[in-house]
Amino acid sequence: MSDLLLLAAACGAGMLNAAAGGGSFLTLPALVAVGLPASVANATGTVALLPGYLTGAWALRRDIAQSEPGSLAFLSAIALAGGSAGALLLLWTSGGMFRSLAPWLLLFATVVFLCAPVMPRAARGQVLSSAGTAAGLGAVSLYGGYFNGGMGIMLLALFGMSKHRSFSAINGIKNLLSGVLTVVAAIVYAAGGLVEWREAAVMAVGATAGGFLGARLARRVPAAWMRAVVVAVGVVMSAFMFLKA
Numbered sequence: 001m002s003d004l005l006l007l008a009a010a011c012g013a014g015m016l017n018a019a020a021g022g023g024s025f026l027t028l029p030a031l032v033a034v035g036l037p038a039s040v041a042n043a044t045g046t047v048a049l050l051p052g053y054l055t056g057a058w059a060l061r062r063d064i065a066q067s068e069p070g071s072l073a074f075l076s077a078i079a080l081a082g083g084s085a086g087a088l089l090l091l092w093t094s095g096g097m098f099r100s101l102a103p104w105l106l107l108f109a110t111v112v113f114l115c116a117p118v119m120p121r122a123a124r125g126q127v128l129s130s131a132g133t134a135a136g137l138g139a140v141s142l143y144g145g146y147f148n149g150g151m152g153i154m155l156l157a158l159f160g161m162s163k164h165r166s167f168s169a170i171n172g173i174k175n176l177l178s179g180v181l182t183v184v185a186a187i188v189y190a191a192g193g194l195v196e197w198r199e200a201a202v203m204a205v206g207a208t209a210g211g212f213l214g215a216r217l218a219r220r221v222p223a224a225w226m227r228a229v230v231v232a233v234g235v236v237m238s239a240f241m242f243l244k245a
Contacts, residue, residue, distance in 0.1 A: 002034040003202050010048060010203035014210025017052050017152075022113055022230035024049070024149040025106065027203060029237045032102075032244055036196060039090060039098040043194035046148055047186045048203035052211050053179035060172030067169060075173070076180050078134055079141045083181025086145020087188035102147075103241035109149030110234030113227065133158065137177070144178065145185040152178060 009030030013023030027045030032038055057064065064072070090098070136158045144151040155174040189195050 005030055005034060006199060006202045007206040010206030011210035011213070013045075013049060013203075014052060014207035015213050016226075016230055016233070017049065017207075017211065021152045022109070022149070022234060023052070023207070024109070024147075025230065025234045025237045027207075028102065028106065028149075029240050029244075031196075031199060031203075032241070034199070036199065037095045037099070038102045038241075038244075039093065039095050040194050040196060042098070042102065042147060043090065043186075043189035044196045044200045045203065046182060047189065047195050048200045049148075049207055050179070050182050050186055051204060052207055053175055053182055055211070056175035057172060057179050060169075060175060063169045064172040064176055067173065072173070072176070074134075075137060075177060078137045079177040079181040080184050082138045082141020083145035083183075083185045084188060086142040086147075086181075087185035087192075088145075089142070090146050091188065091192040091194065099244075103238055103244075105147045106149060106234060106238040106241055109147075110231055110238055112150035112153050113234060114231050133161075141177070141181045144181050145188075148178075148182065148185075 009026045013026040016026065017023040024042075024045055027048060028038075028041050031041030031045055036044065093101070137155075140151060140154045140158060143154070152174055155177060156170060159170045159173055186195070
């Protein structure tokens with residue numbers, strides 16, 4: 001029964017990530033519901049969703065290739081450093097403290113998704129310097145290594161204020177850097193014993209299937225509707241996590 005719950009949650013998460021984002025709103029509560037500690041659930045769910053970032057980056061590899069190789073290498077190095085630091089911070093956070101923080105992190109990520117339509121308009125006309133982009137990426141990578149909910153929206157907003165103006169290029173870079181920082185975070189999680197590999201494997205299967213379905217769904221369902229679904233799921237799951245805490 002628990003495997004069916006994890007498969008269903010991961011399939012839904014894969015659909016959400018492919019269509020709008022917010023997969024962690026389903027993976028974290030599902031893993032907590034089957035008995036995993038919140039910090040372990042966070043790490044395991046992140047590992048389970050990692051293939052989606054990598055396949056997303058591969059799908060947009062031609063758009064990513066338009067960026068300067070030196071710039072990509074520099075940004076990837078920042079993502080590696082930030083993701084490593086965030087993952088180490090999770091290892092150093094006690095289980096009880098993360099259990100208390102998890103509902104607030106989910107709620108914060110929900111607010112980020114709620115504000116997503118406003119972010120590009122607020123950023124319009126704003127151009128960050130290279131130093132500003134690097135600092136922003138470092139902060140988002142630190143957050144993403146610790147808890148990845150809402151990370152994609154933050155990266156889109158950040159690069160929307162950078163010199164990268166093509167949305168496809170921005171989205172591709174977002175997927176690439178999300179994958180980079182999640183890979184290094186997963187390595188740190190695994191080294192620290194935070195990953196339950198059986199549950200991660202079950203969810204990876206569901207997330208992969210959901211990703212294919214979500215990509216097709218995104219072409220048929222208005223983005224505003226998908227965003228409303230993500231926010232509603234975030235609110236419900238935040239309430240669930242507050243009750244569990």
